[in-house]
Amino acid sequence: MITTFRPTYFAYAIEANMLLANVLEGRVPPQTWENFVVGASYIYLQLKQEFPTLPIFASFQIDEFNEDRVRQADGLKWLMPFTDYMAVSTYAYGYNYRPFNIPADYFTAIRALAPAKKFAIAETAWPAEPVFYPDPAIPGVIPFYNFHSSEWEQYLYMNRLLEEANANAAEFVNWFVCRDYDLRWEHQDKFLPSAILTRMWRDDGILNGAGQARLSGWAWFFTLVKPKG
Numbered sequence: 225m226i227t228t229f230r231p232t233y234f235a236y237a238i239e240a241n242m243l244l245a246n247v248l249e250g251r252v253p254p255q256t257w258e259n260f261v262v263g264a265s266y267i268y269l270q271l272k273q274e275f276p277t278l279p280i281f282a283s284f285q286i287d288e289f290n291e292d293r294v295r296q297a298d299g300l301k302w303l304m305p306f307t308d309y310m311a312v313s314t315y316a317y318g319y320n321y322r323p324f325n326i327p328a329d330y331f332t333a334i335r336a337l338a339p340a341k342k343f344a345i346a347e348t349a350w351p352a353e354p355v356f357y358p359d360p361a362i363p364g365v366i367p368f369y370n371f372h373s374s375e376w377e378q379y380l381y382m383n384r385l386l387e388e389a390n391a392n393a394a395e396f397v398n399w400f401v402c403r404d405y406d407l408r409w410e411h412q413d414k415f416l417p418s419a420i421l422t423r424m425w426r427d428d429g430i431l432n433g434a435g436q437a438r439l440s441g442w443a444w445f446f447t448l449v450k451p452k453g
Contacts, residue, residue: 226275233396234275235346236267237282239313244299245288261302268306279395281309283346287319289334290327297337304338309395311346317371318424323350323380331388343392347400349428350381352438357423359414368420373427379439382430386447399444401425406433 226234240260247257264282271280282303289296312334316326335343356370389397404427405413413422430441437445 226271226278231278233279233281233309233344234271235281235283235311236271237264238346239285239288240264240282240303241284241296241300242288244296245285245292248292248295248299257299261306264303264306279308279342281307281311281344283311283313284334286312286314286331286334287316290330291319293333297334300334300337304341307338308341309344310335310338310341311344313345313347315349315424317350317355317373317381318369320371322372323377323384326381326384331385332392335392342395344395345385345389345397347398348385349400349425350378350440351425351427352378352404352429352432352440353427355424355427357420359423369424375438375440378428378430379443382440382443386443399428399430401429403431403435404429404433 225231243252243260244257246252247254268280271278284300289300312331314331316330321330331345332343335341351371351373352375354370354372354374356367358365358367361367385397388394405422406426409422409426413419413426416422430438430444432438
């Protein structure tokens with residue numbers, strides 16, 4: 225893949241510490257994390273030998289990290305030699321946060337594990353509409369999840385995100401997703417077994433379902449065109 229697509233960055237593991245969370249909660253055997261670290265070391269070293277200038281990294285889910293910082297840090301320290309970046313992902317609204325009560329060190333506490341490594345935001349987003357499932361709601365049925373949000377709250381989160389990225393000299397920021405996938409939801413996703421998951425991100429776009437920029441979209445575009453330095 226690297227030879228064919230010539231990426232600027234290469235992530236060999238996505239949200240690796242979610243596996244660690246499963247180990248810590250007893251959902252998978254304890255040796256699973258140890259085995260993963262051994263495998264990660266092999267993959268990383270082999271790739272660095274062949275592509276020495278390519279940034280190669282694992283990403284880390286900081287919502288899970290912040291739920292259990294001490295035990296997560298103890299497990300993740302073994303993976304630090306095998307990642308070039310501290311690349312984080314977060315969907316804090318799924319953990320019942322609102323843009324105005326996310327802790328000050330929420331994005332950055334994990335950096336203490338390897339403060340010299342470059343910081344990046346591998347994936348994140350915030351919905352511009354309420355998030356609930358089942359959708360449509362069923363009268364008398366308690367939803368599996370129901371998170372309040374609005375276009376304004378998405379904008380507040382976007383501003384916080386870009387401030388964090390700037391303050392930490394982030395190498396890159398990935399927003400998930402660019403445009404609401406309303407049509408895909410109506411014609412495909414809501415009929416699939418994975419609907420409970422795909423509903424979580426349907427309204428995270430900086431463009432709405434009609435392709436029109438939201439307030440967060442304008443903040444994003446303004447940041448892209450703003451002169452550096």
